[in-house]
Amino acid sequence: MKKPESENLGAHSRRTFLKSLGTVAATAATAQVKTVAAELEKANSEKVLGPGAVPVTLKVNGKPLKLTIEPRVTLLDALRNYSSLTGAKEGCDRATCGACTVLVDDVPIYSCQKLAIEAQNCEITTVEGLADNGNLSPVQRAFFEKDALMCGYCTPGFLMSVTALLKRNPSPNAADVKHACAGNICRCGTHPRILQAALKAAGVATASKTEVVDYV
Amino acid sequence: MSNWPTDNKYISHSTLRIDAPPKLTGSARYSSDIQADGWLYGMIYRSKWPSAKILSVDLSKALQVPGIKAAVVAREGQVNIRYYGEEIAAVAGTSKQACLDALRAIEVKAEVRHEFVVNEDEARKDNAPQVWDGAANVSAPHVHENGSVDTAFPECAAVIEGFYTTPIQIHNPMETHGNTVSWTDDGLTAWSSTQGITSVRDGFAGALQLDHSKVRVITDFMGGGFGAKFGPGAEGVLAAKLSKQAQAPVRLMLTRFDQALAVGNRPSSFQKIKMGALADGTLHAFEGENYGTAGIGAGGDSGGGGGGADIPMPYLYKVSNSRVKQSSVAVNAGSARAFRAPGHPPASFGMESAMDDLAVKLGMDPVEFRLKNDPSPIRQREYKIGMEKFGWKEKYEKPGSSPGVVKTGIGCAGAAWGGSRGDRNTQGEAQINPDGSIEFRLGVQDIGTGTKTIIAVIAAELLGLKPEQITVRVGDTNFPYGPGSGGSTTSPSVSPTVFNICQNALQQLQTQTGLADARGDNWFAACKKLGVSPLVVHGQWQQGLSTDHACGVQFVQVSVDTETGLVTVDKILGVHDCGLILNQNTLESQINGGIIMGMGYALYEERVMDDLSGVLLNPNFETYKLPGIADVPDIEIVLINMPERGVIGIGEPATVSTAGAIANAVANAIGARVSSLPITPAKVLAALGKVPSPSPAST
Numbered sequence: 001m002k003k004p005e006s007e008n009l010g011a012h013s014r015r016t017f018l019k020s021l022g023t024v025a026a027t028a029a030t031a032q033v034k035t036v037a038a039e040l041e042k043a044n045s046e047k048v049l050g051p052g053a054v055p056v057t058l059k060v061n062g063k064p065l066k067l068t069i070e071p072r073v074t075l076l077d078a079l080r081n082y083s084s085l086t087g088a089k090e091g092c093d094r095a096t097c098g099a100c101t102v103l104v105d106d107v108p109i110y111s112c113q114k115l116a117i118e119a120q121n122c123e124i125t126t127v128e129g130l131a132d133n134g135n136l137s138p139v140q141r142a143f144f145e146k147d148a149l150m151c152g153y154c155t156p157g158f159l160m161s162v163t164a165l166l167k168r169n170p171s172p173n174a175a176d177v178k179h180a181c182a183g184n185i186c187r188c189g190t191h192p193r194i195l196q197a198a199l200k201a202a203g204v205a206t207a208s209k210t211e212v213v214d215y216v
Numbered sequence: 217m218s219n220w221p222t223d224n225k226y227i228s229h230s231t232l233r234i235d236a237p238p239k240l241t242g243s244a245r246y247s248s249d250i251q252a253d254g255w256l257y258g259m260i261y262r263s264k265w266p267s268a269k270i271l272s273v274d275l276s277k278a279l280q281v282p283g284i285k286a287a288v289v290a291r292e293g294q295v296n297i298r299y300y301g302e303e304i305a306a307v308a309g310t311s312k313q314a315c316l317d318a319l320r321a322i323e324v325k326a327e328v329r330h331e332f333v334v335n336e337d338e339a340r341k342d343n344a345p346q347v348w349d350g351a352a353n354v355s356a357p358h359v360h361e362n363g364s365v366d367t368a369f370p371e372c373a374a375v376i377e378g379f380y381t382t383p384i385q386i387h388n389p390m391e392t393h394g395n396t397v398s399w400t401d402d403g404l405t406a407w408s409s410t411q412g413i414t415s416v417r418d419g420f421a422g423a424l425q426l427d428h429s430k431v432r433v434i435t436d437f438m439g440g441g442f443g444a445k446f447g448p449g450a451e452g453v454l455a456a457k458l459s460k461q462a463q464a465p466v467r468l469m470l471t472r473f474d475q476a477l478a479v480g481n482r483p484s485s486f487q488k489i490k491m492g493a494l495a496d497g498t499l500h501a502f503e504g505e506n507y508g509t510a511g512i513g514a515g516g517d518s519g520g521g522g523g524g525a526d527i528p529m530p531y532l533y534k535v536s537n538s539r540v541k542q543s544s545v546a547v548n549a550g551s552a553r554a555f556r557a558p559g560h561p562p563a564s565f566g567m568e569s570a571m572d573d574l575a576v577k578l579g580m581d582p583v584e585f586r587l588k589n590d591p592s593p594i595r596q597r598e599y600k601i602g603m604e605k606f607g608w609k610e611k612y613e614k615p616g617s618s619p620g621v622v623k624t625g626i627g628c629a630g631a632a633w634g635g636s637r638g639d640r641n642t643q644g645e646a647q648i649n650p651d652g653s654i655e656f657r658l659g660v661q662d663i664g665t666g667t668k669t670i671i672a673v674i675a676a677e678l679l680g681l682k683p684e685q686i687t688v689r690v691g692d693t694n695f696p697y698g699p700g701s702g703g704s705t706t707s708p709s710v711s712p713t714v715f716n717i718c719q720n721a722l723q724q725l726q727t728q729t730g731l732a733d734a735r736g737d738n739w740f741a742a743c744k745k746l747g748v749s750p751l752v753v754h755g756q757w758q759q760g761l762s763t764d765h766a767c768g769v770q771f772v773q774v775s776v777d778t779e780t781g782l783v784t785v786d787k788i789l790g791v792h793d794c795g796l797i798l799n800q801n802t803l804e805s806q807i808n809g810g811i812i813m814g815m816g817y818a819l820y821e822e823r824v825m826d827d828l829s830g831v832l833l834n835p836n837f838e839t840y841k842l843p844g845i846a847d848v849p850d851i852e853i854v855l856i857n858m859p860e861r862g863v864i865g866i867g868e869p870a871t872v873s874t875a876g877a878i879a880n881a882v883a884n885a886i887g888a889r890v891s892s893l894p895i896t897p898a899k900v901l902a903a904l905g906k907v908p909s910p911s912p913a914s915t
Contacts, residue, residue, distance in 0.1 A: 070313055077312060081257070086249035087242020089439070091390050092472040096837035099390055127242035140240040144232055147801050150809060151664025152239030153246060153390040153439030178846040185837055187390050187440050188664050189809030191848040209852040210804055212797070213601060215594070216860070 049117065056117050060085060061129030071117045076100045078116035079126060087127035087156045091185065098184030101157035102126045108164040110183070127156035130163060139163050139201045148197035150188035157184045162198045172202055218862040219760050220715075220796055226677045228859070230801035234669045234683060235437070235662065244437040247409035248469045250396040256285055258455050258468030259315040261305040261322050262477065266548040266830025267332035267345075268297040273305050274323040281321055283314030286462035290450060297326070298347060298512045299548045300831050301477025303450045308458040308466045332548040334825040336484060336509050339547045347512055347546040354507070355544045358526060363537030368501035372492030374577040375501075380489060380566040381892045382875075383822035384509070385482040386475075386840060387555060391439020393479045394469030395448065397455040403430035404456060406448065409469070411441040411663050412700025417693045419447040424456055435661045435691035442813075443554035444480035446700050451479075476835030480553025481823060483525040483544070484508040487566035491530070497580050497588045502538040504529040508562075510544055513551025524552055527559040531567035532630050534591045548830055554702060556810070557633060557868035561817055561875055565893060568629035568876030572883060576615060582880065583608055583628060594767040594856070595630050598791040601854055602628070606771040606789045616887020622777050624786070625885025629876030631768040633869040638708035642757040643696035646675070646717050648725070649750045652743040654679070655687040656717065660698030660710055662690055665867060666802030667706055671714050673799050678718035680736030696754070704865025707798060708762035711863040717755030724753055762863040768792040768870065770811065772877040776885040778904055781897030783819055783882055785847070791854040792870060795861035807853050807870040814874020816843045822894050 050071035058065040058078065067082050076093075079085045079102075091099035093112045100111045103125040130137040136144060139162050149155040158181060165172055165180035172180070177198040186194070196206040220227065238244035263270075271294055275287040290303040297304070307318040331345035338344055339353045347353055369375060389409075396407040404426060410416045413433040421428045438445070448456075455468035470479065485508040492501040508525035525544035575585040583603055587596060603609065611626050618624045644658035656675060662668045672686040689695065699709050725734040725742050728751065734742035773787040790807050797803060820841035824833045834840040875893060883889045888903040902909040 070311070072313055073311075080249070081312065084251065085242070086245065086251070089246070089391070090248065090469075091392075092837050094472070094836060094838075097390065097472075127240075131241050136237065136240060143240055144236045147233055147236070147805050149233070149236060149239055150666075150805055151390065151440040152236075152244060152437065155239055156242055159240065181845045185390070185842055185844065187388055187442070187813075187842065188805075189812030189843075189848075190805065191812060191843070191845040192808050192851050193805060194845060208804075209850070210800070210855060211605070211853070212800070212855045212857050215597065215793070215856050215858045 054117070056120060058116060058119055058124055059122065060124045061126060067116070069116060071115065073116050074112050075102070075114045075116045075119045076111040079111065085126055085128055089153050089156060091154065096185070097154070098157040098161065099154050101160040101184065103160055103164055106164060106167055108161050127159055130159060137163070139166065142197040142201035146193045146197040146200055148190050148193040150190055154184060154186045158186070158194055162201065165198070166202060170202060172198065174199065218796060218860055220859060220862065221677065222859070224677055226673045226683060228797045228800065228857070231669060231673050231683045231799050233666055233802060234672050234688065239437065246391055246437045246439055247396065247407045247435060248391055248394060248467070250407040250467060252396055252398055252465035255396065255465045255467055256308040256310060256462055257312045257315050258306060258308040258458050258466040259319055260303055260451060260454060260468070260474060261307070261319050262474065263297045263300060263302045263304055265297060265326065265328050266300040266334065267329040269327040269329070270295045270297060270304060271325040271327060275305060277321040277323065278307055278318040281309065281314055281318040283310040284318045285309055285464060286458040287318065288454060288457045288461060290454060299550055301474070301550060303454065303478065306454040306458055306468065308462050332830045334547050334549050334830050335827050336486065336507065336545050336547060338827065339509070339545045340507065347548055353546045357541045357543045359539070359541045361539045365501055365503055365537045365539045368537035369492050371494070372500050373495035374574060375490065375492035376570060376573045376577055377490045378570055378573055378889070378891055380487045380569050382485045382562040382565055383893055384484050385555060385817055385821050386823055387442045387444040387480055388475065388840070388842065389440030389442055389444065392470040392472060392475040393445055393449055393451060395452045395455050396465055396467040397452065397459045398465035399456045399459040403432065405432045405434065406452065407434050408448065408452065409438045410435055410445045411661065411702055412446040413661050413691060413693050414659060414697060415446045415700050416448050416452070420452065420456065423448065423453045431693070433693045438661065438663055441663050442556045443558065443702060446554070446702065449479060472837070473835045476823070476840065477832055478550045480555070481511070481550065482555035483510040483552045485525065485527055485562040485566065489566060489570045491570050491574055493574055493578055497578055497585055499533055499535045499589045500537060502530045502535040504540045506542045507545050509547045509549070510552035511547060511549040524558065527563040529563060529567065531563045532592070532595070532632055533567065533589050549825060549832070556813065557872050560631065560633065560868065560872040561814065564629055564631060564872050564876040565879060568873070569879050569889065569891060572627065572880045573889060581612060586630065590630060592632070592767055594793055595769055598767060598769045598793070598856060602769050602771050602789055602791040605852070605854060608771065611773070615884050618885055621779055622775050623885040624773060624775050625881045625883070626771065626773050627877045627880025627884055628769060628771045629873035629880060631869045631872035633704055633766050633872065635704040635764045635766060635865050635868065636708065637762045637764050638705055638712060638757055639699035640757050642698050642709040642713045643754065644698070644713045644717050645696055645752055645754045646721055647750050647752050648721060648743055648746070650743055650746045650748060652740040653687065654685070655689060656714065657689045657695040658698045658710060658713065659693055659695040660690050660706060661701055663701045665701065665706065665806060666799060667701070667710060669802055670707060670798045671710060674711055674714045675718055678715065679721070679739065681739060704766070704868045707865045708764070708863045709757060711798065712757045712761035713755055715761055716758050717753055720755050721753040724751060760862070763795055763861045764864060766792070766794050766864045766866065766869040768873060770873045770877045772881045774878060774881040774885055776882055776900060778886060781900035783895055783900065785815060785849045785878060787850050788874070789852045789854070790870065791856065792866065793856035793858055794866040795864035796859040797855055797857055798863060800855070803855065803866060804853055806866050808851055810867065810870025811851055811874050812843050812848055814871045815847065815878065817893060818875035818878040819894050
């Protein structure tokens with residue numbers, strides 16, 4: 001799997017797509033033709049990559065990751081299927097669950113929606129890059145201590161969303177946390193603990209509301 | 217009485233989840249992360265028709281796609297397709313991209329049938345298309361009767377009638393179903409995303425005619441199951457066949473789309489309830505008729521129906537005169553599977569809605585009405601504790617009396633779960649090394665519930681060690697037998713087994729080393745005396761340490777915007793018991809999880825089928841809505857500590873009553889009953905008479 005074959009049947013390239021679009025646009029929406037023609041001209045002048053495998057170099061967690069992959073491979077698939085960095089998870093492959101969230105230049109993105117080839121020259125941070133020499137980051141530590149995880153499959157995504165939040169806003173309130181995690185889904189139901197953990201990582205204490213009562 | 221020690225250091229306290237660090241750093245290898253040497257990617261080709269006869273499947277062009285190493289059909293010969301999304305073929309190749317290309321190159325010739333039915337009410341009609349040849353869509357009714365219903369109703373002071381409906385709910389675990397399978401002449405190894413490594417092993421062995429001893433199933437980490445992941449599934453068997461053909465390991469995880477179509481769901485319910493009480497509030501007569509669908513699973517071999525759409529009626533309550541009639545309806549859709557507390561959330565929603573409706577008619581407080589009729593002393597106590605903590609008496613007002621546009625309301629509902637005292641055949645072993653390290657090995661699995669952590673907690677308590685000194689290994693059929701994780705039975709299976717292993721360990725250490733007590737400070741000295749060889753101790757489930765039947769009640773406060781119909785849950789209080797509290801930390805997470813899943817059932821979740829095309833319309837997260845972090849309210853938990861009962865599981869009871877309690881809070885807020893889940897804004901506005909009622913009832 002790590003050495004994809006160079007032959008490829010992928011029928012579409014940006015060029016063919018734009019060409020077909022150009023034909024349709026010319027008949028259906030003349031106002032758009034100029035823009036499309038300009039785009040097409042620009043595309044024709046670019047060096048065409050693919051559809052076969054091409055060299056792609058990513059910078060992940062501060063280290064170079066050299067791959068030979070088809071241009072249509074997403075950043076998520078590049079990580080999960082062509083490297084041992086399987087921390088980012090696939091939950092939907094269509095930008096709805098957030099399990100694949102990674103940071104690209106400190107911005108949390110759905111890695112299933114970005115082509116790996118587009119992520120070159122960016123600083124990519126995955127969940128594997130959060131701990132420092134085996135020491136959990138403050139966000140990871142807070143998730144651990146607040147039990148903000150159950151099966152753990154959505155956890156890498158939430159960790160990245162919260163980490164990005166704290167980078168841009170070190171003192172978030174509950175509404176900020178909820179907003180930052182709005183693009184992440186958890187099915188086990190760890191949400192209250194994730195909120196508490198994010199606040200804890202920001203230095204805000206939250207008290208447990210659980211009471212134990214003896215029956216007899 | 218329970219034999220568990222008292223005055224504990226770890227049991228009943230909070231220990232952090234022992235397998236959290238690998239999950240937090242990304243080093244945990246889930247089934248979908250396995251990269252076996254030379255592994256191939258696998259994908260499934262599914263039917264685009266809800267009903268068809270497959271005449272031929274041509275895989276030759278798919279096999280010519282560069283990178284494709286194997287292609288197989290799901291079933292040989294001319295086969296009948298009974299639902300949109302049924303498996304037809306599968307491919308394996310060196311990349312996902314190659315597989316996508318190959319799926320497009322598969323050529324299927326089929327006799328497409330336009331006779332199909334996906335709607336329960338349509339399927340019940342006399343002239344409905346038959347889902348299974350020679351079998352009626354509707355099963356023969358299952359009838360239970362006691363007392364004399366027909367004479368009892370006229371004796372009642374108040375009688376209500378209602379039609380309460382619940383949709384199909386899809387499990388949607390974050391990790392989809394799937395496996396990495398390596399099948400060679402030496403045997404088959406599967407890294408499965410499963411709740412039951414043993415049942416998956418047996419499933420592979422049965423489907424592929426292999427000896428059980430030739431199949432090994434490994435589940436180090438898995439991303440949720442909720443009842444839908446007990447067997448290898450068609451996807452596992454296809455991965456195995458692909459592996460054999462390609463002579464390479466194949467990772468075949470379902471797509472989110474696949475997961476919605478074919479690997480289980482909670483059956484729907486359509487509950488017609490007539491119920492009456494005497495003037496003092498005693499329930500006196502109950503008549504319930506229910507039908508629902510478990511998809512194609514409700515028909516065929518079962519003689520038309522019989523598959524799992526029945527629910528417990530009249531649920532928690534004892535009614536001296538009752539008649540219950542239920543049937544299952546087959547439709548052309550993927551079959552149901554066990555789903556967290558099978559039958560109970562719909563039963564709780566229907567019955568608890570009817571309870572509130574009748575309380576209103578009687579002019580009684582809904583909690584008082586329950587206290588009058590609930591036979592469980594534990595729930596009685598839970599209602600009283602919850603009532604006080606929630607401030608029920610101060611908050612409760614008659615339905616619809618909340619002023620303004622955004623109205624608040626409160627509601628409650630109860631839960632019961634039988635569960636079991638655990639699987640009596642559960643076994644395990646511990647290897648005690650001369651250096652004092654100890655490793656527990658049990659053939660169970662941790663599905664996110666904290667099973668590994670409770671093993672460490674119990675062992676640490678009984679051996680006088682710290683939980684971090686205990687290494688726990690589960691999720692491998694090479695370990696001694698353990699049951700699947702379902703029905704809230706894992707804790708009562710595992711805990712007595714670990715207890716027994718520890719007892720045996722201490723006894724054998726005493727025999728072998730001559731030291732009277734190897735616990736605590738003596739541990740390392742005792743282990744050192746073992747010399748060079750480790751001590752391996754076996755243990756098994758024993759009586760007197762676990763029990764069954766958990767209760768639970770929940771109280772909910774909601775706000776309902778009467779202009780938009782939007783329901784916001786402001787507060788939930790869960791009062792739950794599960795006998796001896798093993799680890800409060802993970803227990804609270806389980807209860808939160810149950811409540812939040814119940815919120816989804818109450819307000820958001822519903823599988824939508826298109827009656828005309830037979831296609832599932834919302835097989836993804838943008839149209840099948842789950843609760844998000846902003847939807848989740850303040851959740852308070854009261855744990856009833858009952859160590860004298862021993863260990864009881866909590867997974868199911870925590871999710872049962874949430875939907876009923878939310879529905880009752882909404883009815884209390886707006887003064888009208890939304891009798892159909894999920895409680896969408898459209899249904900709220902319809903109940904208020906502001907928009908026409910959505911119809912038919914099933915959508």
